[in-house]
Amino acid sequence: xxxxxxxxxxxxxxxxxxxxxxxxxxxxxxxxxxxxxxxxxxxxxxxxxxxxxxxxxxxxxxxxxxxxxxxxxxxxxxxxxxxxxxxxxxxxxxxxxxxxxxxxxxxxxxxxxxxxxxxxxxxxxxxxxxxxxxxxxxxxxxxxxxxxxxxxxxx
Amino acid sequence: xxxxxxxxxxxxxxxxxxxxxxxxxxxxxxxxxxxxxxxxxxxxxxxxxxxxxxxxxxxxxxxxxxxxxxxxxxxxxxxxxxxxxxxxxxxxxxxxxxxxxxxxxxxxxxxxxxxxxxxxxxxxxxxxxxxxxxxxxxxxxxxxxxxxxxxxxxxxxxxxxxxxxxxxxxxxx
Numbered sequence: 088x089x090x091x092x093x094x095x096x097x098x099x100x101x102x103x104x105x106x107x108x109x110x111x112x113x114x115x116x117x118x119x120x121x122x123x124x125x126x127x128x129x130x131x132x133x134x135x136x137x138x139x140x141x142x143x144x145x146x147x148x149x150x151x152x153x154x155x156x157x158x159x160x161x162x163x164x165x166x167x168x169x170x171x172x173x174x175x176x177x178x179x180x181x182x183x184x185x186x187x188x189x190x191x192x193x194x195x196x197x198x199x200x201x202x203x204x205x206x207x208x209x210x211x212x213x214x215x216x217x218x219x220x221x222x223x224x225x226x227x228x229x230x231x232x233x234x235x236x237x238x239x240x241x242x
Numbered sequence: 243x244x245x246x247x248x249x250x251x252x253x254x255x256x257x258x259x260x261x262x263x264x265x266x267x268x269x270x271x272x273x274x275x276x277x278x279x280x281x282x283x284x285x286x287x288x289x290x291x292x293x294x295x296x297x298x299x300x301x302x303x304x305x306x307x308x309x310x311x312x313x314x315x316x317x318x319x320x321x322x323x324x325x326x327x328x329x330x331x332x333x334x335x336x337x338x339x340x341x342x343x344x345x346x347x348x349x350x351x352x353x354x355x356x357x358x359x360x361x362x363x364x365x366x367x368x369x370x371x372x373x374x375x376x377x378x379x380x381x382x383x384x385x386x387x388x389x390x391x392x393x394x395x396x397x398x399x400x401x402x403x404x405x406x407x408x409x410x411x412x413x414x415x
Binding site for chain 1: 250255260261263265266267269273276277280282288289292296297299300301303304307308
């Protein structure tokens with residue numbers, strides 16, 4: 088699992104771990120765009136570069152055992168890595184692939200991940216990550232899920 | 243859309259939004275229920291159409307992640323032995339042990355010893371498992387799994403420490 092430094096195309100190993108209580112001091116609305124305190128009772132993971140404690144991205148998921156899927160509730164890359172200021176790539180992709188890994192670890196071949204996108208952003212998730220539509224929900228399962236894992240080195 | 247979401251939407255291009263965010267869903271409970279039902283129908287059809295081969299691949303990948311996470315976990319769980327995961331591996335293929343033993347060229351009795359943790363697996367067996375899985379589960383992961391038990395035993399074996407005391411003189415106290 089690696090990030091990419093844009094300036095020189097170098098790979099940077101990434102680490103994804105559960106968010107702990109002390110992390111919330113650094114998880115501000117200013118940096119991570121949403122009020123992540125509302126997700127405190129949820130399953131939230133942080134992405135950092137290996138050896139660096141600076142949080143680069145967050146994902147909140149729900150593991151839905153009855154449907155054998157992991158639902159992506161919320162995801163945000165730090166504002167410092169968005170737009171013109173961006174120095175590191177693949178943050179969101181690695182977080183989405185991690186949700187896929189969680190799903191496969193729990194549910195094997197039946198694993199799926201889902202998200203409910205804003206209409207204007209639907210096609211991007213489809214093009215970028217191989218999601219498919221089922222009504223209002225986008226999902227990835229089967230071969231497409233495995234491709235997603237492979238493209239972010241979880242194969 | 244909330245005020246915060248509007249603020250974010252105004253700040254970034256649609257490409258940047260999609261590339262860096264998944265927004266909270268704004269569905270009502272009823273809409274979510276209907277959406278979930280559509281999804282369930284779709285997933286049911288997809289899962290029914292899975293080939294036997296794909297099911298095996300899914301089971302293997304699941305097992306690989308479980309092994310990876312366990313070897314990287316600082317905690318030791320005596321139930322999660324090499325034999326425990328080897329049995330899970332064999333079960334992925336829905337084959338009888340006798341048939342599987344043939345596939346990696348070991349006697350059934352030898353396979354049984356590995357599964358029941360009565361015999362430590364040599365490295366060449368781990369390599370055969372890697373090859374058998376078409377590199378889905380690396381030999382190194384099997385090795386680290388096997389060594390985890392050894393490391394735990396070495397760190398916690400008080401009997402051995404008491405026995406070895408007599409061989410140590412003038413050590414730092």
